[in-house]
Amino acid sequence: MAPLIRVRNLRYRYDDGTVALNGVNFDLYPGETVALLGPNGSGKTTFVLHLNGLLRGEGELTVCGMPVEKPYLDEIRRRVGLLFQDADEQLFMPTVLEDVAFGPLCRGMKPAEAEARARAALKQVGMEGAAHKAPYHLSAGEKRRVALATVLASDPEILVLDEPTTWLDPPSQSELLSLLHALPQAKIVVTHDTIFAEAIATRAVYFERGRIIAEGSVADLRHRFDWGPRILPRSAESR
């Protein structure tokens, strides 16, 4: 089976000289959900920004068989739906409906068709009642759902989720988890939340200093790198 995403020896250096990616190799296959684990600054977010050409490094990178290069960017960006860490950065239009319809309209869909697509995506995430609300009137959990709808409206084949549980309370995290489970797309999830990762991922990779240094199940990596929720030692006064 051919991978949906194939990455070989990907390298990227920021303008200030910081090496963010230092030879990343990675494959994503249909139906998989891969968790990207690793410390802050290890290159996880930089890596996912390469997957639809928002950053361009050196190395080989193909998405659905297409090289991530200018002539293919429109199609690649339709196929790779990127959910950003901060939903406020993803919701920039005056109303929820306009925001969700933004992608289809940009890709040349007729307004009536784009609206129907947007309403269907909102229904899929349980936010059809918020169509005419302004994004700033939504709660953090609602914003996250709408942000997901903006991605789903373009009918992507791959979902890339950057820290999807950030700022969500536990019930909203559970709702998001159920929602993601119901979506058939292959997924890449950047997260520090190993409980969430374990609940959703079929495989995990561990980033360190711009490289993938290990892969396996979330439980394996958690034990190997002591990378999970921990009970902090109590102070003497609280004992």
Next chain:
Amino acid sequence: MHHLVVDEWTRRPGWLQRRDPRAKLIVLLAFLVCVGTFRKLTVPAALALGGLVAAGVILGKLPARGVAARALLVAPFAGPLAVASALSGQTGQAISLLMRALLSAAAVVVIVGATPMPRLLRGMEWLGAPRFFVLIVQFLYRYLFLLSEQAQHMRLAALSRGIGSRHAGIRRVLWRAAGGAIGVLFVRSHARAAAIHRAMLARGFRGSLVPLAELRMRLADWVFLVAGITLSAAIRLGVRSGS
């Protein structure tokens, strides 16, 4: 965190809120031309024009005091000119100048307060405002709320560190901190703008926004348009104005 009061007004269930933004902008333009072409505004003319503004307040279910308070924001700009006129012996001219400024500002507040910003901008674009300008205002408006929240968070952070204290030494620090805070706010806004641009590109943005639905003029919009222009013109031509 607080949101803009005017934004809340635009969502009230008023008759004026439901009108087409193009009709409202054209009526506003007619009103402003009417007010602006009076050489000296007489009391009957001012009362008639004030009546039109009051009708707008009622039809939009807007708070009269809130509209008046916002219209008064032009006073610091029109006031000095009016004072200069009064000092040169033209008291009538000074009052006329002040009245025209206040009436114009009140009319703008009524229309802006009764029209959701996205629709207002669509109307402006239809009337020929440059697309780039409309795009800038749209994003500015959208992120005004986030900037306001950011500023409020920074203010709370400053207060929690004693910046609000009445102590003279701390007050000196306050001014220096305010300068730094503005810089930080600017840097954060710039970073956010870059992130938003990335999010737009990720969803296929190629430089222009495509509207989701076209504007449609209904019978009530035509009635409002014709009535607004006719009444403004009638006041300009019919009331003894000294022009």
